[in-house]
Amino acid sequence: xxxxxxxxxxxxxxxxxxxxxxxxxxxxxSVTFLKAVSAKNxxxxxxxxxxxxxxxxxxxxxxxxxxxxxxxxxxxxxxxxKNVKLNKLxxxxxxxxxxQFASQHKGSFEFIDYDPFGSPAPNIYDLMRISWDGTILMIxxxxxxxxxxxxxAACVKIYGSKPLHNELCKEAGIRILLSYTARIASQFNFGxxxxxxxxxxxxxxxxxxxxxxxxxxxxxxxxxxFGTFCRKCYQFRFKTxxxxxxxxxxxxxxxxxxxxxxxxxEKLHDNQTVSKMARIKGIPLIxxxxxxxxxxxxxxxxxxxxxxxxxxxxxxxxxEALARKGKKxxxxxFDANSIKTDAxxxxxIGIIRALSK
Numbered sequence: 001x002x003x004x005x006x007x008x009x010x011x012x013x014x015x016x017x018x019x020x021x022x023x024x025x026x027x028x029x030s031v032t033f034l035k036a037v038s039a040k041n042x043x044x045x046x047x048x049x050x051x052x053x054x055x056x057x058x059x060x061x062x063x064x065x066x067x068x069x070x071x072x073x074x075x076x077x078x079x080x081x082k083n084v085k086l087n088k089l090x091x092x093x094x095x096x097x098x099x100q101f102a103s104q105h106k107g108s109f110e111f112i113d114y115d116p117f118g119s120p121a122p123n124i125y126d127l128m129r130i131s132w133d134g135t136i137l138m139i140x141x142x143x144x145x146x147x148x149x150x151x152x153a154a155c156v157k158i159y160g161s162k163p164l165h166n167e168l169c170k171e172a173g174i175r176i177l178l179s180y181t182a183r184i185a186s187q188f189n190f191g192x193x194x195x196x197x198x199x200x201x202x203x204x205x206x207x208x209x210x211x212x213x214x215x216x217x218x219x220x221x222x223x224x225x226f227g228t229f230c231r232k233c234y235q236f237r238f239k240t241x242x243x244x245x246x247x248x249x250x251x252x253x254x255x256x257x258x259x260x261x262x263x264x265x266e267k268l269h270d271n272q273t274v275s276k277m278a279r280i281k282g283i284p285l286i287x288x289x290x291x292x293x294x295x296x297x298x299x300x301x302x303x304x305x306x307x308x309x310x311x312x313x314x315x316x317x318x319x320e321a322l323a324r325k326g327k328k329x330x331x332x333x334f335d336a337n338s339i340k341t342d343a344x345x346x347x348x349i350g351i352i353r354a355l356s357k
Contacts, residue, residue, distance in 0.1 A: 001014060011052065269289060
């Protein structure tokens with residue numbers, strides 16, 4: 001049986017229990033997040049424990065007072081218990097499904113981590129059952145092909161949203177996941193407040209706080225809406241509301257628009273939380289998010305130059321040119337060589353044309 005070290009934890013590995021070494025960077029982010037939101041003396045549930053490495057790291061590195069490891073797989077629960085002893089900790093290890101666990105525990109945790117294989121959608125309802133006012137949920141989705149539009153029908157079926165299948169798909173996927181979570185949370189009178197949202201490699205992950213109250217729930221649902229995207233002139237527009245009026249033709253160039261949603265249209269991050277994380281640990285992705293303009297969607301400079309048959313242009317040069325015009329412009333986590341800006345598509349394309357000469 002192999003043993004590895006990750007962070008301050010040591011864990012035994014087995015071929016029968018899932019462990020993904022490539023996700024250690026995500027676990028670094030999650031530990032840093034708990035530190036940033038003052039996890040000391042808080043109760044944490046790792047609802048998909050597997051080897052237990054994530055929950056063990058929370059106990060060792062974040063200062064959490066009480067950590068519970070939950071896994072429905074008997075072999076995983078035994079392995080997690082063995083690894084708890086290896087690290088000389090006293091953590092609860094429970095061999096149950098999330099549905100069984102949720103039927104027995106109401107409002108028991110300040111932090112709940114849910115990192116399933118595939119879509120989290122089927123169990124978000126159960127996460128709400130064990131949450132209370134102020135609970136922070138950390139939810140991972142690895143069904144990125146669905147959320148990114150490669151399987152549109154599946155996204156409509158699972159999340160009740162029409163996805164995008166282009167360069168904007170990762171951000172659209174995050175916003176679809178947030179929209180779905182907001183709708184389920186509202187059934188429990190919770191509103192959601194995104195603290196951090198990440199799309200990296202093959203996963204998407206949201207960190208949200210639940211705020212109890214009918215007004216909070218209604219405001220969250222009203223923060224969702226629909227978008228349109230023009231593949232010719234790259235203009236995107238958004239309409240909030242349950243029954244949003246979506247135009248069919250682009251007001252800028254007259255081309256047919258592609259509609260998508262429902263999706264979350266408010267902020268993806270909490271500036272204070274992200275800034276604290278950046279101070280605690282130098283994680284490149286968090287540093288990028290800290291500087292990223294938190295507005296919906298972005299412009300892919302390579303995509304624009306390719307479709308307009310223009311020479312390649314550095315997205316940094318485009319950002320500099322926009323800044324000289326008094327516009328905000330940053331890089332984005334969602335797509336390399338792309339920019340987020342408060343400038344409209346005509347301004348962006350005009351600068352790209354000028355720079356390409």
